[in-house]
Amino acid sequence: MTDRSVPPPADAGGAAEQTGVGGAAGAESATAAGAEPVTARGEQTRKLILDTAMRLFRERGYAQTTMRAVAKEAGVAVGNAYYYFGSKEHLIQEFYAETSVEHRSRATRVLATETDFAERLRGVLHAGIDTMTPSHEFAATFFKTAAEPTSPLSPFSSESSPTREASIALFREALTGSTAKVDPELRDELPELLWLAYMGVILYWVYDRSTDQTKTRALINGVVPLIDRLVGLSRLRVLRPVTRDVLGLIRTLRQ
Amino acid sequence: MTDRSVPPPADAGGAAEQTGVGGAAGAESATAAGAEPVTARGEQTRKLILDTAMRLFRERGYAQTTMRAVAKEAGVAVGNAYYYFGSKEHLIQEFYAETSVEHRSRATRVLATETDFAERLRGVLHAGIDTMTPSHEFAATFFKTAAEPTSPLSPFSSESSPTREASIALFREALTGSTAKVDPELRDELPELLWLAYMGVILYWVYDRSTDQTKTRALINGVVPLIDRLVGLSRLRVLRPVTRDVLGLIRTLRQ
């Protein structure tokens, strides 16, 4: 079957020439699925598609943006988008990466000046929300795709591992750069726990319908002192066994 | 009664008549979206479609089950399914309800015999997982659809409010029927918090890839004593302010 009606489209590429190689050495990228561009032209097409998609996602929302629209707006064929990105969802992975990078950049100021643990943590958390705020509308929509465990987009998946590690590292810095005295046993595990808490905050944020997500801010401001206090208390006599149990449990459950 | 081939079926309903009102006064049901059946024939068709869908979901998984397949297997037209259920996702809401009912039924034994809070809580949690276990495979898949905040399927949505309330009530019973001494301020809020913890357990369970979800069991067994201890400790001098803060925060954040 298939049948092809009109044989040769005569002209193919739209925006052409541009043979010079040039920059864009995207560090570790490796988004998997979909071909990694080799040529400079490929690099450019990829970026064109990605930028267009991002723009449309923000303008119309994820669900309302069709792949056809992305392709049309970018001036390429639908199939071309699939050459670079394995699926519509994979376009989101890029969003993760971008967000992660900006999160770090936004967090550096606090991490460079503050020494109080609670303040550092607070800063990192708010920086994360700051970063995502412009995309709240569509983040909420695309969140569902990330929730599927088998999806490569799950924050726990190996495919988002680089981004996740970068995020955890941020919390590690928040801890190590602070003056906080932490149970040494807890010290290694805490950054990951903080990241987990961050995921919880994001979860709340996604559901947060209050104007400007004020409640999420309240959540952060309220929860940070609690964490700070609990971390401090973790060295207390009465709580030692609890700390022990928590750590034991976490080690068992880590998948 | 399967295929339909011939245009005018002459006869439509299978087991017909039954004009009397009578049974099936399904309390608050109200699944919204899609028409509520009025006729006995409608009632039957609805059930037929639902049962078929459930069976196929379990057999092939959610994503692999097409609406066409459901319709065909049920011996109706696709459009007919959409007459009763607003969307493919809405078929899931029913799963919620069924699960909730069975959860309660499974939990009654423990709640009737045990008096120790930790044991009661443990029992309720395990009962929940027991109930869902047969559907683990497809639950994981459909979970994503529930994650979207705007979706009526979200556990926080008003549309699943009845089911949620039923679930919270279960935890309230676990608490009130126990011998545990709880900070009175905490007593009112705790059931909802326990339900939230239960949601967390489910979240973990969905992601749990260990055989027979052993790790989820470990999580429950590990986390219950912690909760038990923390609840007990909440009346302690040093932790009083923490308890206060937690409660204050929760009251602020409740949406």
Next chain:
DNA sequence: CCTGGAAGTTGAACGTGTTCGACACGGCGG
């Protein structure tokens, strides 16, 4: 120059969820 093949590009076709206008049924008032 030519040519082979890898990289990039195309658009029709497929399968899916969902919609919608048309139709069937059955009881009720005329």
Next chain:
DNA sequence: CCGCCGTGTCGAACACGTTCAACTTCCAGG
């Protein structure tokens, strides 16, 4: 007996994500 109308039912049609075989571009090696 007839026509009406609300409840059900039908299936073609639509929009979308995704696939794929055919095609173009471009350059290294002869």
